[in-house]
Each structure stands twice: as C-alpha cells, then as structure tokens.
Amino acid sequence: MTEAIDTAAAATSQDPRVGLRAVAALRQLVERLEALQVDRARRFGWSWAEIGQALGVSRQAVHKKHGRR
Amino acid sequence: MFERFTPAARQVVVRAQDEARAFGHPWLGTEHLLLGVLAEPQAPGVGVLTDLGVTVDTARAALRRLVGLGRGGLGESDADALRTLGIDLDEVRRRVEASFGPGALDHVPRRPPRRRRPWRRGRCEPADVTGHLPFMPRAKRALERAQREAIALGDRDIGVEHLLLGLLDPRSNMAVDLLRHLGASPEEIRTRVLADIGRAA
Numbered sequence: 001m002t003e004a005i006d007t008a009a010a011a012t013s014q015d016p017r018v019g020l021r022a023v024a025a026l027r028q029l030v031e032r033l034e035a036l037q038v039d040r041a042r043r044f045g046w047s048w049a050e051i052g053q054a055l056g057v058s059r060q061a062v063h064k065k066h067g068r069r
Numbered sequence: 070m071f072e073r074f075t076p077a078a079r080q081v082v083v084r085a086q087d088e089a090r091a092f093g094h095p096w097l098g099t100e101h102l103l104l105g106v107l108a109e110p111q112a113p114g115v116g117v118l119t120d121l122g123v124t125v126d127t128a129r130a131a132l133r134r135l136v137g138l139g140r141g142g143l144g145e146s147d148a149d150a151l152r153t154l155g156i157d158l159d160e161v162r163r164r165v166e167a168s169f170g171p172g173a174l175d176h177v178p179r180r181p182p183r184r185r186r187p188w189r190r191g192r193c194e195p196a197d198v199t200g201h202l203p204f205m206p207r208a209k210r211a212l213e214r215a216q217r218e219a220i221a222l223g224d225r226d227i228g229v230e231h232l233l234l235g236l237l238d239p240r241s242n243m244a245v246d247l248l249r250h251l252g253a254s255p256e257e258i259r260t261r262v263l264a265d266i267g268r269a270a
Contacts, residue, residue: 025151
C-alpha cells in the first residue's frame with residue numbers, strides 16, 4: 001500500500017524531467033505493444049480496417065504506420 | 070579523414086560500429102566511439118580510463134542503463150521511469166513474453182512475419198545492418214576534435230589517444246555523460262591523458 005502511495009507521489013512529481021521521462025518510456029512501451037499486436041492480427045488475417053477500428057484510428061493511419069515496417 | 074588514422078584508431082571506429090549494432094542502435098554516436106576506444110586498453114592514454122574504473126564492461130553496462138536497447142527496446146532507465154507511474158516493466162515483459170515468446174518486448178522485427186517468404190530466407194541482410202551506420206553530429210564533431218588535438222600536439226597521425234581527447238567535448242555528448250555516470254570527470258581524464266602521453270596539460 002505504501003508502495004502505491006510512493007508511485008502515486010512520483011507520478012505527480014513536480015519535476016518535469018521525471019514526468020517527461022516517464023511519458024517517453026510509456027510511449028515506447030505502447031509502440032512496442034502495438035507493433036506486436038498489429039503483427040499478430042495481420043497473421044490472423046485481420047484487415048487494416050479491422051485493426052484500425054480496434055485501435056481507434058483509420059485504416060489508412062494504421063497501414064501507413066505498420067504496412068511497411 | 071580516416072586516411073590520417075593510425076591502424077588502432079581505425080580499429081576503434083570499426084569496433085564502435087560493432088558496438089552500435091550489438092546495442093541495436095541505428096546510429097554511431099560518441100558513446101560507441103568511447104566503447105571502441107576502451108576496446109584498445111593498450112593504446113596510449115586509455116590506461117587512464119582503466120585506472121578510473123572505466124572499462125569496456127562497465128561502460129557497456131552504464132550505456133545499457135542510460136539509453137537502453139535501441140529499436141524500441143526498453144532499458145533500465147525506462148524501467149525506472151515507468152516505475153514512477155506504478156508500472157512494473159518486468160511484469161509487463163513477463164506477460165508479453167508469455168503471449169509472444171522470449172524477447173518479444175526487446176526485439177523489433179524488421180518486417181511483419183507475413184512478408185517472409187521461404188525462398189527468400191537466405192538473402193543478405195538489408196544495408197542498414199551490414200553497411201556503415203551514420204555518424205551522429207556529435208560523433209563527427211568528436212572526430213574533428215581528435216584531428217585538432219593531433220595537430221595541437223604536433224602529431225602527424227590521429228591515434229587512439231587523440232580520439233579519446235576528442236570525445237571529451239566541453240559542450241558535452243553521450244560519451245561525456247557516460248564517463249560522468251561512471252564517476253570519472255572529463256577534465257581530470259584530459260589532464261591525466263596528456264600527462265600519460267608525455268605532454269603537459
């Protein structure tokens with residue numbers, strides 16, 4: 001429980017460096033997870049439109065980002 | 070520019086490319102050049118780093134902590150940053166690997182698997198893997214600084230010691246950050262390297 005309080009305190013840290021660094025790491029994690037899931041969906045035969053819908057973006061956006069990786 | 074390099078100095082650049090590739094970094098930075106310098110512990114001036122506890126192993130470990138693995142890999146500094154949000158990267162990694170296999174979170178495939186065709190498996194790696202990696206601006210500046218150090222010291226050729234001095238850029242770079250991270254001051258290194266190679270600071 002105290003650990004949860006500690007992390008909550010850190011997350012609202014006044015130091016922008018700490019917060020921005022956390023956002024950068026989170027973004028990298030998101031990008032990596034997205035790549036893994038999109039690749040798997042394609043292997044399962046999902047269309048770009050279906051993947052886009054699940055991600056909440058257009059099929060053009062998802063194809064542009066992952067189509068030629 | 071490389072024609073004035075001594076064989077050992079050329080080896081530093083070659084080694085730096087290998088180090089960058091091993092890290093999965095698509096660029097060649099001062100951090101990789103520093104690792105290349107450290108891989109030549111017998112070269113003049115490099116003993117100063119060893120004496121200060123900076124070796125190829127400690128520097129590699131520090132680099133891993135500072136920047137992590139490239140190509141979407143997440144390093145220890147990312148893990149620390151995510152912890153401030155209450156995210157346990159080890160636990161995320163465990164779950165992702167349970168679903169996608171070992172190393173899934175740390176190795177970005179070059180292209181989606183569906184594009185792989187059996188009869189094309191044996192072909193060469195793309196140029197960005199086997200070819201030369203582009204020098205980052207600060208790495209270029211470090212090489213230019215090395216050239217100036219050699220000229221200032223009255224040396225004809227650019228050796229490993231000049232590369233090391235070139236990396237100690239007062240305007241800072243990743244190599245300097247790495248050295249500071251390991252508790253070594255660039256100013257002190259410069260003074261000691263100059264003394265080591267028999268020149269006054």
